[in-house]
Amino acid sequence: MFFGKKQEVTRAETAVCARAKINLTLDVTGRREDGYHTVRMVMQSVALHDEVRVAVTRGEKKPRGILLTCSLPYLPVDERNLAYRAAELFYRETGALPGTCEIYIEKRIPIAAGLAGGSSDAAAVLRALDTLHETGLTDDELCAIGLKLGADVPYCLRGGTMLAEGIGEQLTALAPMPHCWVVLCKPPFAVSTGEAYREMDAIDIKDRPDTNGIIRALEKGDYSGVCRRLSNVMELAIATKRRQIGEIRAFLTENGADGTLMSGSGPTVYGLFADEGRAKTAAKMLSRRFADTFFTETV
Ligand code: ATP
DSSP states (O other): OOOOOOOOOEEEEEEEEEEEEEEEEEEEEEEOTTSOEEEEEEEEEEEEEEEEEEEEEESOSSOOEEEEEESSTTSOOSTTSHHHHHHHHHHHHHOOOOSEEEEEEEOOSOTTSSSOHHHHHHHHHHHHHHHHTTOOOOHHHHHHHHHTTOTTHHHHHHOSEEEEETTTTEEEEOSOOOOOEEEEEOOSSOOOHHHHHHHHHTSOOOOOOOHHHHHHHHHHTOHHHHHHTOEEHHHHHHHHHOHHHHHHHHHHHHTTOSEEEEOTTSSOEEEEESOHHHHHHHHHHHHHHOSSEEEEEBO
């Protein structure tokens, strides 16, 4: 009788922080023939993050493929989830064998909030799988895979202070933002990116962000110069119909924020603070009215 060599079952796991981002500026510069808007924007990562835990088991008799679970019961855990699609694409592009790939997302970044939560989860999965499968992909290779999932994924793979151009995928590292405290507040409604672009296309934009000015301020480490130039062309379109955005900005300013803005396609509003105590107090007061309020910092 022939006995085959019993295959050893191995399990490796890792955890990655999937950080949220804010936009210090956001300008929409045009539209490509394929319908994608082109942008010029300065992105900044913050400490608020989802925790993405990934475990890969190999050598099982019956590998179970990709299994995603999430702390939020209403987020889909199949192909509709960007983290799931990131794992599928990783295996397709690298040829690595999935065995059983378990992904768990402890979700803290609010959904459809302009903070790139989904893109950041996808970026975290790509990083985790590259480590666990020892595929040794370069940052450029990971970004090329990430771009197939979404325009913000390459930025989320790199993080920090970056100028993003093209559809968001052309990245240039900038001088880091001087450290400050950040209060994030998401009013109780969601804005999809498609909705935001449609509303923005319908209005005439006169004021453009001074992106070059903010880049110079960053180079000089001029925190006040950065705060003075925070600007988002989408805000006018989104905020006109949603007065809470203006109210939150006004509240943050009255309570010591050095600068305020809506992030990305909204509706999250943020305030930047040099003073930690003021930021904590503002966050505490806002959280009484808006459950999705976070005290965090630039990273
Ligand atoms: P961006 O700033 O890149 O436009 P966002 O913060 O506005 O992103 P997300 O939180 O990424 O938006 O969610 C957008 C949509 O993507 C939601 O409707 C959600 O159902 C879907 N989605 C898919 N996967 C995820 C995920 N892992 N986390 C959050 N949302 C996800």
